[in-house]
Amino acid sequence: MTKPPLTLYLAAPRGFCAGVDRAIKIVEMALEKWGAPVYVRHEIVHNKFVVDGLRDKGAVFVAELDECPDDRPVIFSAHGVPKSVPAEASRREMLFVDATCPLVSKVHIEAQRHFDAGLQMVMIGHKGHPETIGTMGQLPEGEVLLVETVEDVADIEVRDPSKLAFVTQTTLSIDDTKDVIAALQDRFPAIVGPHKEDICYATTNRQEAVKAVAPKSDALLVVGAPNSSNSKRLVEVASRAGCSYAQLVQRAPDIDWRALEGIASVAITAGASAPEQLVNEVVDAFRERYDVTVELAENAVENVEFKVPRVLRQPA
Known part of the structure; x- marks a missing residue:
């Protein structure tokens, strides 16, 4: 036929991408160096095939640190984690490796820099996504306001319109994000953006x-x-x-x-x-x-x- x-x-x-490739290598190298099991907080990257393959090699995927023993290495996913997570791992004297993508870490550094300069942050991102949770968790609670859409921009209540900055999740739609940024700049003309675009x-x-x-x-x-x-x-x-x-x-x-x-x-x-x-x-x-x-x-x-x-x- x-x-x-x-x-x-x-x-x-x-x-x-380079960040995903690095994160997977981190888990594989940790297994080679310290043997199984190596614990990973959250999926190292969002792909079942990849996660299942690493699980077969001895990685144990958990939701939170309290599921990890103190005497085994733990790896933080490529999406990034709130500051409270490495702080808790340090308190417990755990051996941990941070697999956060360097481009996500760049956004974390930006957020901290703006906070140190006295600016309140607006984050453009998806509610509940691990990267959004990790970025918002770089600053004290309430210091980062989350918006997902142009409509959300009209509803946020800020402390001082003259002291604002914004960052974005790295994996958003370029076109959608441009529209949200334009809405933020229209409502808050003094808002400060990143030196270089956050979308990776x-x-x-x-x-x-x-x-x-x-x-x-x-x-x-x-x-x-x-x-x-x-x-x-x-x-x-x-x-x-x-x-x-x-x-x-x-x-x-x-x-x-x-x-x-x-x-x-x-x-x-x-x-x-x-x-x-x-x-x-x-x-x-x-x-x-x-x-x-x-x-x-x-x-x-x-x-x-x-x-x-x-x-x-x-x-x-």
């Missing part, structure tokens, strides 16, 4: 790659986890860029083949915490059903690399 022809556009950059290079690059490929694709699939902020934003970006069918899938078995009947082209990308192995799995699933022509749709080249903490580079 003849397979129907299909063009697959592989968006690039896609998949692992990897989020920006993946969204721009999707914008470039979406208009010429009948469908676009984002390989990623449902709790991954940057992956969900890629679906939204694709829809707004003109792709009539954009869907998030964790693995190849999640593809809704009936929704794809009659299509001639599909774009594939992956969130920053999704491994390339899962992209290849999706491509192979298409090859089983279609006569596939693969085209690389490259929008930027990434060569960023972050060092792992010194404690892991030193001999045991």
